Amino acid sequence: MKSGKLDKSIEPVYLLLLRRPGITVREISAALAISEARVKECLDVLADLALIRRSWQEPDALMPMNPEKVFEAFLAQRQADLAKQQQEVEELRALGARLVNEYAAEYSYGQGGPFERLTSLEAVRARMDELVAATTGETLAFAPGGPQTPENRAASRPLAQSLLARSVAMKTIYLDSVRNDPASMEHAHWLAENGGETRTTPVLPLRIQIFDRRAALIPINPEDSSQGAILVEEPGIVAALCAFFDLVWEMAVPIAEPKRSRGVDSVSPQERELLRLLAQGLTDEAAARKMGISLRTERRIITEVSARLGANSRFQLGQRTSESGLLSPDTSSMASLT
Incomplete structure (x- = not known):
C-alpha cells in the first residue's frame, strides 16, 4: 500500500x-x-x-x-483526476476513429454500406473472392479493353471454375476485337465448355461485374482499373446496371454456345431437389421458400433445367425428367409440374 x-x-x-x-x-x-x-x-x-x-x-x-473536510478535498481531487482521464479517453477514441478511417480508406475490405470504396487491386481481388463465394445464382460482366491479358485470364479462371462448379450462370460480354486473339477465343470456348456464356459487341462503356443482381463492382476510374473499384449494393443503382447489361446482352453476338447436356449428370443437386419438390405438388412459391431461394431464382432454375432437357413446357419437363430417371420411381411423376 x-x-x-x-x-x-x-x-x-x-x-x-x-x-x-x-x-x-x-x-x-x-x-x-x-x-x-x-x-x-x-x-x-x-x-x-x-x-x-x-x-x-x-x-x-x-x-x-474529522474526516469531512479531508474527504471533500480528497473527492474533489479524485474527480479532477477522473475528468482528466475521461478527457484522455475521449482524445484516444477520436484518434482511434481517425486512424480507423484512414486505414479503411487505404486497405480495408469492409462491408455493410450501399457503397464501398476499394482503392487497390489487392482490395478488389480480396473482395471479389468473398463475393464469388457468396454468389448462388448468376454473374454478369462487361470485359472491355480488347483481348484480355494472360494475367487477367489466369486470375479470372479460378473464380470462374468456382462459380461454374456450383452451377452458377456466368454471362460475359467482350469487345468484338477479342475474336482476333486466339488466346482470348480459347478462354471464351473454355468458358462455354464449362457452362459459361460469352458474347461480343463493338463497344463497351466500362468494366462491370454484377453478382446475383444485388451487388456490382465498377471501376473508380473507367480509364484505369488499377486505381480500384467501388462496390455498389444500392438496389436502385444495381437494378439499373442489370437492365443496361440485359439490353447490351440481347444485342451482343455469341462467341460459343454453352455446353448443354441432357443426361442425369447435367442437373445439379439443387436443381434435382427443386424438381423433386415440384413433383410432390409444391407451388413455385412453396418450393422456393423451402429451399431458401427467391422466387425469381427458383423460376430461373426451372427455365435453365427445361432448356438443358429440351422441354418447352412444364408438362414436357415432367416427361423429360421421368424419362431421364432424375427422380426415384415414387416421385418421378411430374404431372404436378403442370
Whole structure:
C-alpha cells in the first residue's frame, strides 16, 4: 500500500482510533490481528491524509481527525483526476476513429454500406473472392479493353471454375476485337465448355461485374482499373446496371454456345431437389421458400433445367425428367409440374 493512497484497508484502523483515542500500534495490531508493520503502513496513509495526529499531551498517542473536510478535498481531487482521464479517453477514441478511417480508406475490405470504396487491386481481388463465394445464382460482366491479358485470364479462371462448379450462370460480354486473339477465343470456348456464356459487341462503356443482381463492382476510374473499384449494393443503382447489361446482352453476338447436356449428370443437386419438390405438388412459391431461394431464382432454375432437357413446357419437363430417371420411381411423376 503506497503512502497517501486511500483504500478500505485503513478503515478498521481509523475506526479503532476513533473509538479508542490514544491506542498504541501494538494494541491496534492485537485488536485487528494484523502485523505491526501493516498497522504502521495504515497509520502512514492516515497521517498523509491528515486523518490522524499525535496527541499534544501524549506524543506517542494518536488521535483521529474529522474526516469531512479531508474527504471533500480528497473527492474533489479524485474527480479532477477522473475528468482528466475521461478527457484522455475521449482524445484516444477520436484518434482511434481517425486512424480507423484512414486505414479503411487505404486497405480495408469492409462491408455493410450501399457503397464501398476499394482503392487497390489487392482490395478488389480480396473482395471479389468473398463475393464469388457468396454468389448462388448468376454473374454478369462487361470485359472491355480488347483481348484480355494472360494475367487477367489466369486470375479470372479460378473464380470462374468456382462459380461454374456450383452451377452458377456466368454471362460475359467482350469487345468484338477479342475474336482476333486466339488466346482470348480459347478462354471464351473454355468458358462455354464449362457452362459459361460469352458474347461480343463493338463497344463497351466500362468494366462491370454484377453478382446475383444485388451487388456490382465498377471501376473508380473507367480509364484505369488499377486505381480500384467501388462496390455498389444500392438496389436502385444495381437494378439499373442489370437492365443496361440485359439490353447490351440481347444485342451482343455469341462467341460459343454453352455446353448443354441432357443426361442425369447435367442437373445439379439443387436443381434435382427443386424438381423433386415440384413433383410432390409444391407451388413455385412453396418450393422456393423451402429451399431458401427467391422466387425469381427458383423460376430461373426451372427455365435453365427445361432448356438443358429440351422441354418447352412444364408438362414436357415432367416427361423429360421421368424419362431421364432424375427422380426415384415414387416421385418421378411430374404431372404436378403442370
